[in-house]
Amino acid sequence: VAAAYAKTLTYYAAKSGSAAAKTTAKALLDGMWSNYQDSLGIAVPETRADYNRFDDSVYVPSGWSGTMPNGDAVNSASTFASLRSFYKNDPAWSKIQSYLAGGAAPVFTYHRFWAQADVALAMGSYAELLE
Template identity: 55%
Template sequence: LYLETGNAKAKALLDKWVPWAIANTTVGTNWSIPSDMKWTGQPANWNPSSPQPNTNLHVEVTVKGQDVGVAGAYARTLIAYAAKSGNTAAKNTAKGLLDALSASADSKGVSTPEKRGDYKRFDDVYNAADGQGLYVPNGWTGKMPNGDVIAPGKSFLDIRSFYKNDPDWPKVQAYLDGGPEPVFNYHRFWAQADIAMAYADYGTYFPQG
């Protein structure tokens, strides 16, 4: 919106958000962007006829990470802001992120090693006490396309047994058996698309680099 129209409200928001985001971003070999955040305080009571700043609401970055898809989308925001405002820090940070993403490319796309603790839930059956596990209502049954039976008492893995055919399945099984979290490189389509669009945006608005 700001890039296309110069909207003043969008500019005011970005003028405040972009420096904060850049201050919490690292580029280079060990690049990182905000991942988890902690909020404290309370927002001001909403008054649409006279909005007030949330001076008693604060945010702190508690964890930084290397989510390549989020980094691509974030770079696009910085690119759009820099293209309209001429902000050099935004442009340089966007380029730093794009360079870092390029360095993380392999034959399949852009990715970084990832731990996924939620694999631990693959073999959980439904537990009414905590609501965890695969919930199938009593009396309901069916079959997955591969023939796996869907019924109460089944786990996610029970109805998707084809996961066991993956050549990397032993790493997940070892984790379910009490071993370390498996580490994989994921190439998610949405992430690759966001990164590609970020490259295109940078080339469009800053063709000289």
């Protein structure tokens, strides 16, 4: 959201000459770069309580059963997680497993492509239009 706002302010400043819009856009971009940059990009930690849905049952019609391509059994006892046993190979699985056992909601830093692209485009627009 900050990147999209910075890009909007950049275009506004370029067209209108608004010093306030330019200053605010630069402050947003510099703030993201200085405070939320890591080795993978720019992102903020998120607490995700929705992982509690991993234990939700999956509807399988009565009398149906089978096997997922990864070998997981599909039957009336299947859950979201039981059909995706490969998730257990993730190094961060213990955070989710702990949460499912009653612990605190896990915190992850997601580097989503759309967000990384939006930051890059905002920085590029600022550099191209205002510097």
